Amino acid sequence: MKSDRQPPMTDGKQRLENMLEALKSRGYRITPQRLAILKILAQSRGHPSVESIHKEVKAVFPTTSLATIYKTLTLLKELGQVLELGFADWGSRYDGNRPYPHPHIICTKCGAIVDPESESMSVMTQEMSQASGFRITHHRLDFFGLCPQCQKEE
């Protein structure tokens, strides 16, 4: 009955507050450019790319450099406030709503990335650690395929 919309852990507002606090509490300045980037990350549900963030920020501050986007993302990564999905073949994508490892489903045609609900990773991590002797710190799980929209257009 209820939608297939995926509610984040917290709403965008709360996430923005968390990010701002993470910066402020460590003495980082809240500049207009940074604020704009944080807002985009906190509100977006589509795992934006560096380019798309840059485009959005430039709509408000036209002189914004690409380097500023990269710098801010690097900072947020260090503070654990954003999850980077790095890809070998194309640019990275970022999740500011769930800055911790979680599965993703990626459309290989249009590039859409969505967050499925899932829990079973923790048990699997446990098993892996047990069997291999590794002390596992994090993981990355991507599913690839065609989204419903792109299936129609086939």
Added chain:
Amino acid sequence: MKSDRQPPMTDGKQRLENMLEALKSRGYRITPQRLAILKILAQSRGHPSVESIHKEVKAVFPTTSLATIYKTLTLLKELGQVLELGFADWGSRYDGNRPYPHPHIICTKCGAIVDPESESMSVMTQEMSQASGFRITHHRLDFFGLCPQCQKEE
């Protein structure tokens, strides 16, 4: 009872035959350089990098170019004979023994990559497909942490 050694689907010999057949049957030539690369991929269990393959091949054919390694790996990927593990931050690693999606455990300190035994991915894939509406074609699952050796050296 049985060892913790990880037996590949087939032994190196058989894998080499499969790869050679995949090339021959489609009209690709078996050059000394290609043969050397295939042997390395078929025998190695450590998910070699382009650089390490290059180094090994050059030991036999000193004039071998890095481009040749890349070309051969691209070809084998197209034929489904090697699995590429692409990383955003460092070079790719390759699995010639299990050229299909399977989990990996990666040491973030020394770069070791091992194949754990695991089955539970297929059920998880099923769930994901069901819940998201995606038609899932493949996946990628990496666990990151410290290998037993690097834990000791901490």
Added chain:
DNA sequence: TTATCTCTGGATAATAATTATCCATAACAC
């Protein structure tokens, strides 16, 4: 408000893995 001090943004160069290009030559079917 003003002075001071440091952090940050913008411009641009540098980096590094991978891919593209070019052509002499090795592979292989005949």
Added chain:
DNA sequence: GTGTTATGGATAATTATTATCCAGAGATAA
């Protein structure tokens, strides 16, 4: 063996990301 054509080697090009540099914005206190 010969002829055709794919392949190897050298090298340039590509592209996402990082490093560098410095003017100026933001914080802070007088």
